[in-house]
């Protein structure tokens with residue numbers, strides 16, 4: 001029998017969106033700044049990404065989080081996020097999932113947790129009730145009311161904002177934000193992303209549609225299309241941060257006021273912000289649940305050992 005390489009993982013979901021935390025057996029990326037380690041992951045070890053989150057062990061929906069030594073020594077640990085097509089600077093649902101997974105493993109206790117990420121360090125608090133609250137990286141709106149032309153649809157105004165990832169945010173659309181419409185929403189957002197890229201913003205890889213929520217006390221419902229065409233089951237931590245940046249820029253939400261963001265599957269994050277110069281610091285709160293603890297086995301004789309690439 002050939003020796004099987006082993007990767008120890010903990011799976012969680014945050015508001016329906018899965019995170020696969022890699023505890024052991026992932027690639028050795030050294031001890032440099034996390035932004036440099038991501039490049040190394042991508043250039044030299046990308047097959048680990050597809051082996052961990054891709055089929056046949058995972059699916060397009062999974063976000064991976066590689067647990068690493070922090071570069072910033074004030075942090076307890078570092079996380080590098082990845083998905084079915086590449087790498088993420090930050091991931092809000094992934095951070096919540098990873099902290100809940102580490103608490104399950106006895107590696108994190110309720111209280112303050114500082115996490116190094118490629119987009120900057122994050123200060124989080126794990127509550128005794130299991131809720132995770134974190135201050136995200138400084139977020140800001142880059143463009144307001146950019147007109148996109150969608151063939152067959154017409155002109156669609158959008159904002160472009162950074163919340164740890166780049167988002168194109170669309171409020172004025174004819175789409176109904178219901179789970180049964182996921183195929184149509186995905187198609188619409190794919191066209192939006194193409195139009196944004198054609199307008200000179202190829203870095204904008206997430207598209208976020210907003211509409212009203214039917215739930216009392218909830219501020220808004222969203223649909224978020226991720227770069228690999230999976231939609232976010234959670235309200236999207238970085239997407240909610242981008243939304244707060246737009247609300248702050250329009251003076252539609254006061255600093256400290258609560259914004260409750262609902263996802264397309266009905267899960268919610270609570271959010272607020274404080275101003276920091278011409279940016280904002282979003283605070284996001286959500287919960288996650290552990291779904292599996294297991295060991296991925298990599299059989300060198302398996303033709304799909306590194307995933308379906």
Ligand code: PYC
Nearest residue numbers: 091092093236237238
């Ligand atoms: O929660 O930030 C987030 C996120 C990004 C992509 C999927 N989820």
